[in-house]
Amino acid sequence: MLQPNFPKELILLMQGIRDLGGQAFIVGGAIRDFLLNKDFPKDLDIEVFGVEISVLENLLSKTGKLSKVGKSFGVLKLKLDDREYDFSLPREEWKTGSGHRGFQVRTLTSLAYPIAALRRDFTINSIAYDPLSHQYLDPFQGKRDLERKTLQHIGTSFSEDPLRVLRAMQFSARFEFRVAPETIRLCRKLDLAELPKERIFEEFRKLLLLSEKPSTGLETARKLGVLDFFPELKKLHGIPQDPQWHPEGDVWTHTLRVLDAASTLKTGTDSKDLELMLAALCHDFGKEPTTSLVNKRWRSHSHDEMGSAQTGIFLERLTRELPLIRKVQQLVRDHLRPVQLYNDRARVRSPAIRRLALRVPIKDLVRLAHADYLGIIEVNDRQYQFPAGEWLLEEASKLSVHERPPQPFLKGRHLLELGMKQGPSMGSLLEKAFDAQINGQIRSLKEALDWAKTMLPQESL
Template sequence: MTGFESRVPFPGTFRLSEAASTLLDALAAVGGRPFVVGGSVRDALLEPELTFKDVDVEVFHLDVDAVAAALRTVGLVDEVGRAFSVLKVRVDGQDFDVSLPRREVKSGDGHRGFDVVADPRTSLVKASARRDFTLNALLFDPATGELVDCWGGLDDLRAGVLRHTTPAFAEDPLRVLRAVQFAARFGLRLAPETAELCRELVGEFEHLSTERVWTEWYKIATRGKHMARALTVLVETGWDVHFPELSALRGLKQDLRWHPEGDVFTHTGLAGDQAARLADEAGLVGDDRAVIVLGTLLHDVGKVDHTQFSRRKDGTLKVSSHGHAEAGVAPARTFLRAIGAPHHLTRRVLPLVAEHMVTASTNKPTAAAVRRLARRLAPATMTEWALVVEADKGGRGRGSRPGGTGPWLALAEEVGAEQTPVTGLLRGEHLIEVGMMPGPAFGPLLRAALAAQDDGEFEDEAGAKTWLAARLHTSS
C-alpha cells in the first residue's frame, strides 16, 4: 500500500479535555504542529460521545528541546523517554505522551537493518507509516478540526477490517497479539495480507517478554467483547501454536445433542462472548472481569485428554468428557503461567475451571453442598462461578440454555457464602480450652470441624464445642 495524505472534516465531534486542549495550545504557541494520534482518534470515531483525556500527541516542526520547554509551561515533564524522542507530561492530573515524528535510516542488511531517528520535518505519511494498523494511523489536526488519513484507515474502520500499515509492522512481533486484542475489543476481521505477514512472524514469538505478552492478554480479558473473533484471528495468524491449550480444542468433537454449535474451540469462543457480556452486565472491571473471561476461555481445556467416543443404539455418535473439569486445572495453570498471568489471578481462575460442571449433577442443591462448593472455590466466589457456568451454558448456539445456578446462589446468600466461605466456628482457642497443646494435631482437627460444619452437623459456637467434645471422646 502506498500512503498519501487525505484530509476530511472530522466525522462528528472530537471531544478533548481542558487539560488536553491546554497542552495542544502550548505546543502550537511556540510554532509546533501538534496532532492527536493513536487509539483516541480511532475511539473518537467509534464512540463520539466520549471525552478524551490522556491522549497521545505527535509534534511536528519542533526539536525535542523546544517541545520539552513548551511542556514545562503547562505541567510536570518526565524525560525518561527523551532518547527515543518521547516525553511524558502531567497536566491537571492527566497524563500525556508527547512524541516527535520519526523516520528510518538504513543501517544494515535485511528488513531490520534500519535505525529510527527523530525527524520533526518529515511528512505525515512517513510518520504515520510506522504505526501498526491503518485504523491506528489516523490523526486529528486540532488546528483545522480535520481527520488526517494517510493509509485508508477510515475505510478499514468502517468496514471492520484490521490491516497493517506498512512492512514496518514486522519490526515488533507483539503487534500480532495486538491484532488479536483489537479483534477481541472491536470485532474486527483480519485482512488477508496482514494474516500472511503475521504467519511469517510465528517464529518471533520466543523473543517477546512474558510481561509484554501478558499486557495484551490482560487487555483481551478486561476489554474484549468478541472472544470468538479473537480466537479466529489467533488461528489466522498461525500464532495459536504458541497457546497449545487453546489450539488443541480445534476440531475436538462434542456431542451434538448438547453442543450443536460444533467443536470445543467454537464453543470456547461463543462462551467467551457470553462471559464478556455477563461480566459487563454485572459491572465488573479489571481483575474481576479478567477472572470471568479467562475462566470461561479455559473451562474446557480438560476435554483434550478426557473425551471419549461411542455409538448410541441408533447409530449416532456419543461424545462424553467425564472428569474434564478437574482435569482442566493443570493445562489451565500451564496456559496462565505461559502468558504471564499473576499468581493472584491464577488462584481465582483455576477453581472456576475445576467446578464449572457442578450444576450438571443437580439443580436442587443443599445448604451443605453450597457451603462445600464455596470453600472449594475460594479465593474465587460463588458469584464468579455462576457467571462462568452461565457463560458455558449460554455459549452453545441454538443449544444455549440457562446454567441452573439460581438455586445455588439463592442458598449461598441464605447461608452467607455468596462472596466468601462460611467462617469456621471451631478455632484454635477452643482446642486450647480443652487442654490441647498447639501443634501439628490442630490442622487436621480444624479441617474436620470445617467439613462437619459445612455438612450441617453444627451451626453455632456451642455446637462446635459439643462436636469437639464428642470427637475427642471417640478418639480417646
C-alpha cells in the same frame, strides 16, 4: 465531519507548542475511537513536530507532573489532574536484533507527519488531528478503512514487531473488523516466540475484556496462524461432541459460543471479569485428551480435572500472576458442579455446597456454568434462564456462602480464653472444629465453644 473536544489545558499546551514554532497532533487510538463513536479516552497521545525535546520538557514542566522515563526515546509523560498525556517526538525506528528491545530509535523533529506515521501498525491508527486548525491528517486512508471495517497494515515496518499480529486479533474483535488478505499473509510469516509473555497476555486481556464478541478475535487468530503458538487452543478444533448434548458442533465452536456468552455476564470489575473470561476460554481444554467413542457416543470423562491441569500449563506461558492462574484453574475444575449438584438436588446436603464455596466463589462459578450452558443452547428469552445456577445461588444464600466462603466460628483466641496453650494441637483442634462446622455439626459460636470444651481434656492444656 464531527470535531472532538479536548480539555482546555491541553489546548493551551498545544498553543504553547505552536508559539515555539512547532506543531502538535493528537494521534493514535483516541482519534480512531472518536471516529468510531466510541468512548473517548482520558489518556491521550500527542506527537510534536518542530520542537526539540529540551524545549518541550521546559514547557511541560511548568504545567503539571512530568515523567522523563521515556525521554531517551523522545517521550515525555505529563499528568494533569486525572488525565495523562504522552508527548512524543517523531522518530525513526529500525530493527537491530530479536525481541521487542532489539530496536534503534532516532528522533527527528523535522520529519513530515506522513513519514513519521509509517512506523504505525494499521491505517486506522495513523489518523492525526490538529485541534487548533480542526484538521485531520490521514496519509494512509485510515478513515476509508474505518468505513470499510478493515484492518490494513501500513508498510513493511509492520513485520518488525510480531506483537502486531495479536493486536490484529484483539482489534478485529473489539471493532468487528476483517483483516485485509495481504495483512493476513504478512501476519502468518511472523514469529511470536520472541515476544515476552507480558506483552502477549496484555493483548489477550484486551481481547477478553474490551470486546463484546471475543469469538471474532479467536477466529481471526486462527486465520493469522496464532493458534500454532497455543496448542491448547488449536487442539479444540475438530474435537467431536455428542450431538444430543452439544448440537452446536465441535469443542472449538462451543468454546467460541461460551466466550461470547460469558462476555454478556461480565460484572464490570476487571479482575473478576478476567477470571471469568479466561475460565470460559480454557474450560474445555481437557476434552482433547479425554474424548473417546463409548457405545457409539462421544464421551469426555474427567475433562474437568484434565482441563484444570492444561489451563495451568497454558496460562503459565502467558503470565506470572499465579493467584490468577490458580483461581482460573479452580473455576475450570468445578465448572460442571452447578449442573451436577442441581441434577442430584434431592440428595444434596449443605456440606457439599459449603465445601464447594471453600474451593471457588459460588457467584463466579455460576457465571461460568451459565456461560457454558448458553454455549450449548439456541438462545431465546426462556432459555436465558439457568435453573441450575438459580438453585445453587439460592441454596448458597441460605448458608450465607453465596458471596464468600464459610468463615470459622471458632478461632485461636477462643481456645486461649478457654485455657489452651498455643501449639500444634491448637491448629489441629481448630481444623476439626471447622470440619465439623462444614458438615453441619456446629452451627454457631456457642455450639463451637461447647464442642471445644468437650474436646479440651483430650488436647494440650
